[in-house]
Amino acid sequence: MNQDNEMTNNRATKQNEDIDLIEVFMQLWRGKWIIALFMVLTIILSIAYLFVAKEKWTSEAIVTYPDSGQIANYNNAMSVLYNQNPANAPTVVDVQQRFFSRFNSAISALSQQLGNQIRPEKLTITPAVKDQPIPLIISYTAGTAGEAQKTLTTYIQQINKRVVTELDNDLQISINSKVEDLKADLATQEKVAQEKKNRRLQMLNQALIIAQQANIKDTRVQQAETLSEDTLFVLGSNALSATIKNEATRPLPFDVSYYQTRQSLLAISALKSKPDSTYSLRYVMKPDLPIYRDSPKKSLILLFGALMGIILGSVVVLGRNMLKTR
Numbered sequence: 001m002n003q004d005n006e007m008t009n010n011r012a013t014k015q016n017e018d019i020d021l022i023e024v025f026m027q028l029w030r031g032k033w034i035i036a037l038f039m040v041l042t043i044i045l046s047i048a049y050l051f052v053a054k055e056k057w058t059s060e061a062i063v064t065y066p067d068s069g070q071i072a073n074y075n076n077a078m079s080v081l082y083n084q085n086p087a088n089a090p091t092v093v094d095v096q097q098r099f100f101s102r103f104n105s106a107i108s109a110l111s112q113q114l115g116n117q118i119r120p121e122k123l124t125i126t127p128a129v130k131d132q133p134i135p136l137i138i139s140y141t142a143g144t145a146g147e148a149q150k151t152l153t154t155y156i157q158q159i160n161k162r163v164v165t166e167l168d169n170d171l172q173i174s175i176n177s178k179v180e181d182l183k184a185d186l187a188t189q190e191k192v193a194q195e196k197k198n199r200r201l202q203m204l205n206q207a208l209i210i211a212q213q214a215n216i217k218d219t220r221v222q223q224a225e226t227l228s229e230d231t232l233f234v235l236g237s238n239a240l241s242a243t244i245k246n247e248a249t250r251p252l253p254f255d256v257s258y259y260q261t262r263q264s265l266l267a268i269s270a271l272k273s274k275p276d277s278t279y280s281l282r283y284v285m286k287p288d289l290p291i292y293r294d295s296p297k298k299s300l301i302l303l304f305g306a307l308m309g310i311i312l313g314s315v316v317v318l319g320r321n322m323l324k325t326r
Helices: 002-030 032-052 068-081 092-115 145-213 229-235 237-247 256-269 298-325
Strands: 057-064 122-127 136-142 282-285
Touching: 032 298, 057 145, 068 092, 068 145, 068 256, 092 122, 092 145, 136 145, 145 237, 145 256
Parallel strands: none
Antiparallel strands: 057 136, 057 282, 122 136
16 A cells, blocks of 8 residues: 555656646746847847957967078088087087077067066967977967967067077187187197297207317218207208208298198188078978967857847746746
8 A cells, every 4th residue: 555655646746747847838938038038138248249359369380490401501610610529510400409499498488478468468389299399389369360470470580580699699609719719729839830940940050069169061971861969960060051041931840730720710710600591490380370260259159148048038937937926
């Protein structure tokens, strides 16, 4: 009996719930014009919002390491600078990484600076491939599509020019420092050569005195190159006097390293920077002109407005009927 009573109660409860749902639906149906009015009003408000809302458009560019041709002048200059120590010269890959890492740091600093302004600007840098340092996606958000593309292009060009200028200045400093070092090296070698020449004159003069005192006028040996400094007097006073007389016009005795240093100095002094033909990045994709705006989304806002109108209208209809019932 108890089970039969429970089943009967459950059926009655279910019927009451069905009746309540049907009643709610009928109330909503009777108030459909009110719901429709609210929906129209909220759609109108959504359209008004679309007219006054600030639009956002995002332009994107993809950049990576510069090509070898874009850094050829800088790379050639580094090769000349390290001509005496080629093993220490940076490779093309090293130069590419140097330029692009400097660009990446500068554009990241600019992004933070723009974000901290009174009127913040949105410039973002993200990897194009996850967990890969290159290439990079650089994006800029503005009020119009054209403004976003133009501003992004301007910022990238400005950073590129700044990086190239900074590295070119570093290159000039290195060139000037290397020129000064080579000049100092040459001056040292010339001083040593002059000292060697003066010492040779002293030895010849001493040998001449000995030859005169020994009354040796003519050479008494056939192979003079085998003579030591102490036996030069055997050349005779006549030969020694002629040698001393012409020694003043004799060039300084330089070794091979002097001429190698001289060659390096001439090559480095002739270096000329070409920053206009040097780049710190290469475009995989230039700043594009966005086709779709980021916000506001027209379809979503209108759909949300219509949904809110239906909800508000339904609340009003059900609330009014509830008040009447009470």
